[in-house]
Every structure is written in structure tokens, then in C-alpha cells.
Amino acid sequence: MSSTWSLPADIEIPVRHPMAPEPGAQMREHWEKCFGCGSDQPTGLGMTFIAGEGLTVEAQFDVAHRYQGGPGVIHGGILSTGFDEAMGTCCMLLANSVVTAHLEVDYARPIVLGSTLKFSCRIDGAVRRKVYSSAEAYVDGSNAPVATARALFVQIDMDQHFKDTKQFIDHF
Numbered sequence: 759m760s761s762t763w764s765l766p767a768d769i770e771i772p773v774r775h776p777m778a779p780e781p782g783a784q785m786r787e788h789w790e791k792c793f794g795c796g797s798d799q800p801t802g803l804g805m806t807f808i809a810g811e812g813l814t815v816e817a818q819f820d821v822a823h824r825y826q827g828g829p830g831v832i833h834g835g836i837l838s839t840g841f842d843e844a845m846g847t848c849c850m851l852l853a854n855s856v857v858t859a860h861l862e863v864d865y866a867r868p869i870v871l872g873s874t875l876k877f878s879c880r881i882d883g884a885v886r887r888k889v890y891s892s893a894e895a896y897v898d899g900s901n902a903p904v905a906t907a908r909a910l911f912v913q914i915d916m917d918q919h920f921k922d923t924k925q926f927i928d929h930f
């Protein structure tokens with residue numbers, strides 16, 4: 759796998775928020791209607807997240823048959839959604855609201871339907887509102903990643919960012 763991705767020279771390691779879940783504790787969903795993590799989104803991925811040490815998060819979901827791309831294997835867009843959600847949730851360790859500005863994925867192996875797909879994610883650093891993250895995906899029983907990803911998230915003001923879609927929101 760190769761990538762042209764590089765981190766900026768002025769990157770700094772941010773501080774994990776003191777109110778972030780303890781290592782080993784579950785990370786909460788950020789929005790119950792979210793396709794990735796939402797408990798009120800029955801057709802979604804139903805991802806779950808465990809806070810790790812430092813600026814890390816472990817995530818997973820089961821690769822249901824409806825996520826099929828080619829015969830018997832996951833759709834690449836579903837895999838990238840999993841990365842997006844897992845790395846975005848990792849940014850919640852900073853207690854910031856973020857959206858994805860850039861996401862890139864290297865697909866190394868096909869992922870068979872019925873697998874449990876696991877993600878190891880970390881925050882690599884931050885510059886101003888920018889939070890850089892990277893992650894690997896694994897399937898059960900393998901130590902070699904089936905895919906890797908890197909992403910840039912940008913901190914937002916929630917009221918401002920969702921000002922034109924408030925009709926979909928009833929609790930913030």
C-alpha cells in the first residue's frame with residue numbers, strides 16, 4: 759500500500775479531554791440517526807466504539823449481506839464509511855465537533871460478507887481546527903490489515919454548520 763499523504767510540519771499532539779471515556783469504556787454515538795453509529799438508524803452500520811489509551815479508539819461492525827459490492831464481498835464505499843465513522847469518533851476524545859474534510863483509503867484485501875470488521879484508529883495530531891487521524895481495518899483472525907486510511911477532520915460550530923438543516927434536529 760502506498761500513499762502521498764503527509765502530515766504538516768507544524769502539527770501538535772492535542773490533549774485528550776479530561777471528560778473523555780476511560781480506556782476500555784464505550785464511546786457514545788454522536789447522533790442517533792447517523793448511518794454509521796446511530797441507534798435509531800435500523801439500516802445503518804450499527805458501529806460500536808471502545809476508547810483506547812491516549813488518543814486511540816477501537817471500532818467494529820458486522821459486514822451484513824446488504825453491504826455487498828461484488829459477489830460475497832463488501833462494497834468499498836461501505837468500508838470507507840466505516841473508516842470515516844471510526845476516525846470521526848476517535849476525534850471525540852478531544853470533545854470537539856468535527857466533520858470530515860478529506861478521507862483516503864487503501865484497499866488491500868477483499869472483505870467477505872459475514873466478517874466482523876475491526877478498526878484501530880488514532881489521532882495523529884492537530885493544527886488549529888484541523889485534526890489528523892489514521893486507521894487500519896482488520897477481519898477476525900488476521901494480523902494483517904485489510905485496508906488502511908487517513909483523514910483530515912475540521913472542527914465546526916454545530917449551530918452554524920447545521921443552521922440550514924435544523925428541521926432534522928430536535929435536541930441541540
Ligand SMILES: CCCCC/C=C\C/C=C\C/C=C\C/C=C\CCCC(=O)SCCNC(=O)CCNC(=O)[C@H](O)C(C)(C)COP(=O)(O)OP(=O)(O)OC[C@H]1O[C@@H](n2cnc3c(N)ncnc32)[C@H](O)[C@@H]1OP(=O)(O)O
Binds near residue numbers: 789844855856859885
Ligand atoms: C453529515 C454528518 C455530520 C456528522 C458530524 C456531526 C456532528 C459533529 C459532532 C461530533 C463529531 C463526532 C464524531 C463524528 C463522527 C463521525 C464522522 C462522520 C463525519 C462526516 O462524515 S461529516 C460529512 C462529510 N463532511 C462534510 O460534509 C464537510 C463539508 N465541508 C465543510 O463543511 C467545510 O469545507 C469544512 C467545515 C470542512 C471547512 O470549511 P470552513 O469554512 O469551516 O473552514 P476552512 O475552509 O477555512 O478550512 C479550515 C482548515 O481546513 C483546511 N481544509 C479544509 N478542507 C480541506 C481539505 N479537503 N483538504 C485539506 N485541507 C482542508 C483549510 O485549508 C483550513 O486550513 P488552515 O487552518 O491551515 O487554513
